[in-house]
Amino acid sequence: AQSVTQLDSHVSVSEGTPVLLRCNYSSSYSPSLFWYVQHPNKGLQLLLKYTSAATLVKGINGFEAEFKKSETSFHLTKPSAHMSDAAEYFCVVSHFTGGFKTIFGAGTRLFVKA
């Protein structure tokens, strides 16, 4: 069975400090992994994606994620948080079995303090 677990429902950081949003997945297939961001009252926007190429993936706005197969993790990081990073972040796993099945994590809300 496929699943996605976002280990923290809320994360609070100070502006200028590192961000770590944790995601573990379970998949019997070779998955594609994504992080999406949702700002208040907006749709979800793709931050970055892993599709079996380089394990360290760079995304928009300075975010990165590293695919670690041995740990079944795909944690999202950013060296220095900005106030505009405050949003909800979703870890997503997608795999192809006669059609793409996409599973969303429950989301992590990131708060950034001035």
Added chain:
Amino acid sequence: DSGVTQTPKHLITATGQRVTLRCSPRSGDLSVYWYQQSLDQGLQFLIHYYNGEERAKGNILERFSAQQFPDLHSELNLSSLELGDSALYFCASSRGTGLIIMNTGELFFGEGSRLTVL
């Protein structure tokens, strides 16, 4: 701008009523997905259409139905509305499903239709 258009952006209606939400996917995308997002349930997958055919169903109530038209736009119909149906309804599109090699499963989301049932 994702290229996915949803209308209306906001809708207020009464219990027992029926509404239709519309989604136009990105140009060239054959797949349309509907999601419901509420505070207590989070993001819930409702249904997936590919090139006019239903491909997968998620947690979609029997009071809800959807279709995808020949021009690939999709409509989500919600009937006999209840207070608990108040939510943000998202449409997403993707290149396709099946034999399209470059399809990675990436989804492109519209900005949503916020439904308030009073």
